[in-house]
Amino acid sequence: xxxxxxxxxxxxxxxxxxxxxxxxxxxxxxxxxxxxxxxxxxxxxxxxxxxxxxxxxxxxxxxxxxxxxxxxxxxxxxxxxxxxxxxxxxxxxxxxxxxxxxxxxxxxxxxxxxxxxxxxxxxxxxxxxxxxxxxxxxxxxxxxxxxxxxxxxxxxxxxxxxxxxxxxxxxxxxxxxxxxxxxxxxxxxxxxxxxxxxxxxxxxxxxxxxxxxxxxxxxxxxxxxxxxxxxxxxxxxxxxxxxxxxxxxxxxxxxxxxxxxxxxxxxxxxxxxxxxxxxxxxxxxxxxxxxxxxxxxxxxxxxxxxxxxxxxxxxxxxxxxxxxxxxxxxxxxxxxxxxxxxxxxxxxxxxxxxxxxxxxxxxxxxxxxxxxxxxxxxxxxxxxxxxxxxxxxxxxxxxxxxxxxxxxxxxxxxxxxxxxxxxxxxxxxxxxxxxxxxxxxxxxxxxxxxxxxxxxxxxxxxxxxxxxxxxxxxxxxxxxxxxxxxxxxxxxxxxxxxxxxxxxxxxxxx
Amino acid sequence: xxxxxxxxxxxxxxxxxxxxxxxxxxxxxxxxxxxxxxxxxxxxxxxxxxxxxxxxxxxxxxxxxxxxxxxxxxxxxxxxxxxxxxxxxxxxxxxxxxxxxxxxxxxxxxxxxxxxxxxxxxxxxxxxxxxxxxxxxxxxxxxxxxxxxxxxxxxxxxxxxxxxxxxxxxxxxxxxxxxxxxxxxxxxxxxxxxxxxxxxxxxxxxxxxxxxxxxxxxxxxxxxxxxxxxxxxxxxxxxxxxxxxxxxxxxxxxxxxxxxxxxxxxxxxxxxxxxxxx
Numbered sequence: 001x002x003x004x005x006x007x008x009x010x011x012x013x014x015x016x017x018x019x020x021x022x023x024x025x026x027x028x029x030x031x032x033x034x035x036x037x038x039x040x041x042x043x044x045x046x047x048x049x050x051x052x053x054x055x056x057x058x059x060x061x062x063x064x065x066x067x068x069x070x071x072x073x074x075x076x077x078x079x080x081x082x083x084x085x086x087x088x089x090x091x092x093x094x095x096x097x098x099x100x101x102x103x104x105x106x107x108x109x110x111x112x113x114x115x116x117x118x119x120x121x122x123x124x125x126x127x128x129x130x131x132x133x134x135x136x137x138x139x140x141x142x143x144x145x146x147x148x149x150x151x152x153x154x155x156x157x158x159x160x161x162x163x164x165x166x167x168x169x170x171x172x173x174x175x176x177x178x179x180x181x182x183x184x185x186x187x188x189x190x191x192x193x194x195x196x197x198x199x200x201x202x203x204x205x206x207x208x209x210x211x212x213x214x215x216x217x218x219x220x221x222x223x224x225x226x227x228x229x230x231x232x233x234x235x236x237x238x239x240x241x242x243x244x245x246x247x248x249x250x251x252x253x254x255x256x257x258x259x260x261x262x263x264x265x266x267x268x269x270x271x272x273x274x275x276x277x278x279x280x281x282x283x284x285x286x287x288x289x290x291x292x293x294x295x296x297x298x299x300x301x302x303x304x305x306x307x308x309x310x311x312x313x314x315x316x317x318x319x320x321x322x323x324x325x326x327x328x329x330x331x332x333x334x335x336x337x338x339x340x341x342x343x344x345x346x347x348x349x350x351x352x353x354x355x356x357x358x359x360x361x362x363x364x365x366x367x368x369x370x371x372x373x374x375x376x377x378x379x380x381x382x383x384x385x386x387x388x389x390x391x392x393x394x395x396x397x398x399x400x401x402x403x404x405x406x407x408x409x410x411x412x413x414x415x416x417x418x419x420x421x422x423x424x425x426x427x428x429x430x431x432x433x434x435x436x437x438x439x440x441x442x443x444x445x446x447x448x449x450x451x452x453x454x455x456x457x458x459x460x461x462x463x464x465x466x467x468x469x470x471x472x473x474x475x476x477x478x479x480x481x482x483x484x485x486x487x488x489x490x491x492x493x494x495x496x497x498x499x500x501x502x503x504x505x506x507x508x509x510x
Numbered sequence: 511x512x513x514x515x516x517x518x519x520x521x522x523x524x525x526x527x528x529x530x531x532x533x534x535x536x537x538x539x540x541x542x543x544x545x546x547x548x549x550x551x552x553x554x555x556x557x558x559x560x561x562x563x564x565x566x567x568x569x570x571x572x573x574x575x576x577x578x579x580x581x582x583x584x585x586x587x588x589x590x591x592x593x594x595x596x597x598x599x600x601x602x603x604x605x606x607x608x609x610x611x612x613x614x615x616x617x618x619x620x621x622x623x624x625x626x627x628x629x630x631x632x633x634x635x636x637x638x639x640x641x642x643x644x645x646x647x648x649x650x651x652x653x654x655x656x657x658x659x660x661x662x663x664x665x666x667x668x669x670x671x672x673x674x675x676x677x678x679x680x681x682x683x684x685x686x687x688x689x690x691x692x693x694x695x696x697x698x699x700x701x702x703x704x705x706x707x708x709x710x711x712x713x714x715x716x717x718x719x720x721x722x723x724x725x726x727x728x729x730x731x732x733x734x735x736x737x738x739x740x741x742x743x744x745x746x747x748x749x750x751x752x753x754x755x756x757x758x759x760x761x762x763x764x765x766x767x768x769x770x771x772x773x774x775x776x777x778x779x780x781x782x783x784x785x786x787x788x
Contacts, residue, residue, distance in 0.1 A: 350585075350638075353637055353638060353639035357640070361619055361630055361634075364626075365620075369592075369619060369621065370619050371620075372617055372618070373601070375613070381604075384603075385603045387618060395614075399612065402603070406604070413608055415567075415599075415602055416567060416570060416574065416602060416609060417567060417570065417599030417600065418599050418601075418602040419599045420595075449695065450696070476695070478695060479692075479693060480692075480693035480738075480739055480741075481568070481693045507605070508566075508599060509605075509738060510568055510575075510609075
C-alpha cells in the first residue's frame with residue numbers, strides 16, 4: 001500500500017499556474033466561521049511562522065508583504081483527481097484520500113518497475129519534475145502507510161515493520177479526531193507506543209472503540225478496504241513505450257495490439273466486451289480516456305479497433321498528443337458472457353454485421369443518436385413507445401406483445417410520425433364532441449373536409465398528472481393532408497369547473 | 511493493348527445498377543412499372559422530394575411504401591438531422607406496424623449536421639446487412655459528389671437508398687430516379703356530409719347508448735373509409751420517360767392502386783394575392 005501526501009497541494013497549484021517566479025511568501029485563505037484564516041501556506045511562509053489556522057489579519061500584521069490568494073476547493077479537488085488519473089499508470093487501484101492525499105494499492109504491480117523502491121524512485125522523480133512537494137510511504141496497511149507518509153521519514157519504506165515505525169509516532173498519525181488526541185494527551189499518552197501493550201478493555205471503555213480499531217487497522221490486525229476512484233476493470237492490457245508516440249495511426253496500431261492481448265483473456269473467461277476504455281498517458285501527466293460501447297459482447301480485435309477509429313474521428317478536439325504518449329492501457333469496463341461463436345448460419349452473420357454498423361455509428365455520433373423504438377406498457381400514444389439507444393435494445397423490443405394487443409383490441413389507425421409533444425392548435429369544432437371544421441397549425445390554416453373518429457383515449461386517471469381524456473380524430477384537409485389531432489377534455493366537464501377543452505395536433509399520416 | 515484499356519475504361523465508366531438486368535421493385539401499378547422498366551431498381555439511389563414542407567408526410571409514406579416491397583425481413587435505417595425528428599415527428603411504431611413495416615427492424619439515426627448524415631448513410635449502405643436506408647434532409651443543396659458516392663455504395667451492396675427531401679430540389683441529380691410527391695385530396699369525398707355509424711341497442715331500442723358516437727364526417731361516396739391519396743410525379747428517370755400519377759393507398763392489399771388515369775384536367779386556380787381585381 002502506497003500513501004502519497006501532497007503537502008502543499010493548493011500552493012503548488014498556484015505556483016505551477018504562474019508564468020514567473022515570485023518570491024513573496026504565498027498563503028491561501030478561506031472563511032472559517034466568521035474569520036478569514038489561512039488554510040494553506042507555502043514553505044517560505046511557514047519559515048516565517050505563518051501556519052494554517054492563523055487569522056489572516058494577524059498574518060498580515062506580522063508580515064505585510066505576503067501574497068494572499070482565496071482558496072478554491074474545487075480546483076484543488078480537480079488537481080488531485082488528475083494526479084490520481086495519472087497515478088493509474090502504476091496501478092488500477094487508486095483512491096483519493098481527501099483533501100490532499102492519494103492511496104495506491106501497488107500489490108502485484110511493483111515488479112513492473114523492478115521493485116517497490118524503484119517504483120518509489122520513478123514516482124518521486126516525476127512528482128519533483130512537475131513541481132509538487134510530496135512525501136510518500138509504502139507499508140503493509142493503509143493506516144501505517146498514511147502515518148509514515150505524514151509523520152515519518154519522507155519516501156520511507158516500512159513493509160513488515162509497521163509496528164516499529166508506528167510506536168514512535170504521535171496519535172494524530174492514527175487518523176483520530178483532534179478531540180480524541182487531546183483527551184489521550186490529557187492522561188499522558190503522547191505516542192502510539194504508549195498504548196500498544198496496554199490492556200485493551202480499559203482503553204475501549206475509556207476512549208471508545210475507535211482508538212483500538214484504528215490501531216488494529218494500522219497494525220494489520222483488522223482489514224481496511226480501499227475504495228478505488230474508478231471501478232476496477234475485469235480485463236486490462238497495457239503497453240509502455242520507450243519513445244513517446246503521437247500519431248493517430250500508431251495509437252490505433254497499439255489499440256489493435258492490446259485488443260489482441262485481451263482477446264485470449266476474454267476467451268478464457270468466456271466474456272465479451274460491452275464497454276471498453278482506452279487510456280492514453282501523456283508524458284506531461286495528462287491522461288486521455290476514450291470509451292466506446294458495443295451492442296453485443298465483442299472479442300474480435302479488429303472490431304475493437306474499428307470502434308476506436310470512429311471515436312478518434314469524432315473527437316471534437318483532436319487527440320492532442322502534446323509531446324507524445326508514453327503509455328497506453330485498454331481496459332474492459334463492462335464485460336458480459338459471450339456465447340461461443342457460431343459459424344455457418346447466414347442470418348447470424350448478417351446480425352453481427354448489423355451490430356458492427358450500429359456500434360460504429362454509435363461510436364462516431366454518440367449512442368443517443370442511434371436509436372430503436374421500444375414498445376412500452378402504456379395506452380397513451382406518446383408513452384406507448386420510446387426511442388432507446390440501439391446498443392441497449394435487443395430482441396423484438398416488446399413489439400410482438402404489441403401485435404397481440406393490436407389484434408385483440410382492433411386498434412384504429414395510427415399516424416406514421418408522431419410529434420415529440422402534442423402541439424396546440426386553434427380549432428373551430430362542433431360542440432360537444434364533433435371533429436374540427438378548420439384549424440390553424442404552425443400558422444397555416446387547414447380546412448377539414450373529412451374526419452374519422454372520435455377515438456377516446458382516457459388520461460391516466462390513477463395519477464394526479466394523468467391529464468384529461470382525449471378524443472382523437474383523423475382528419476383530411478382540402479389539399480389532402482392527413483393529421484391526427486385530439487381534443488383534450490370534454491365540454492360536459494365545463495359544468496364541473498374544468499377548463500375549456502383544448503385542441504392539439506399529435507401526428508401526421510401519409 | 512488499346513482495346514484492353516478501352517474495355518477497362520468501359521468497365522470503370524459503367525453506370526452502377528443499370529446494366530445487367532438489375533433486380534427491381536415493382537409498384538404493382540402497370541402504368542408506372544412499364545415506364546420504369548419493371549419497377550424501381552433496388553440497388554440504387556432514388557430521390558423522393560415533397561412538393562412542400564407540409565407534404566413531407568406524404569413523401570415519407572411514399573418512400574416507406576417503396577421500402578415495404580424490399581424484403582420480407584427488412585432492416586431499415588432512417589437517418590435524419592437532429593432538427594428533422596423534432597420538427598416533423600419521430601417515426602411512430604404503431605403507425606409503421608399498421609402500415610405493414612415491423613417497427614423492431616427500424617434503426618433511427620440522428621446526425622448533428624449534413625456531413626454526419628451523409629457519412630452515416632454511406633456507412634449504412636456499405637454494410638451488407640441493411641436492406642434499405644432512408645436519408646431525410648431539409649432544404650439545401652447536396653453536393654453532386656455525395657450523391658454519386660451514395661449511388662455507388664448502394665450499387666455495391668445491393669441496398670435500396672432513398673433520399674427524402676422537404677422540397678423539390680432545383681439542382682440536377684445523378685440519382686436513378688427523382689420523384690416529387692404530395693398529398694392529393696380524395697375526390698370521392700362528399701365534403702361535410704355526416705355519416706354516422708349508428709349503434710342500436712336492441713334492449714332499450716335507443717341509439718348512441720355508448721355515450722359518444724363513432725362517425726365519419728365527410729364520407730366517401732360508397733361509404734367506405736377514406737383512402738389516402740398521393741400525387742406522385744416522376745421528374746427524372748435515367749431509364750426512360752417521366753410521368754405523373756395519382757395513387758391511392760389500399761390497406762387491404764398493402765400497395766398502391768392507380769386512382770385516376772391522368773391528372774385532373776384543370777389545375778386548381780392559383781392563389782394570386784398580388785393581382786388586384788379591377
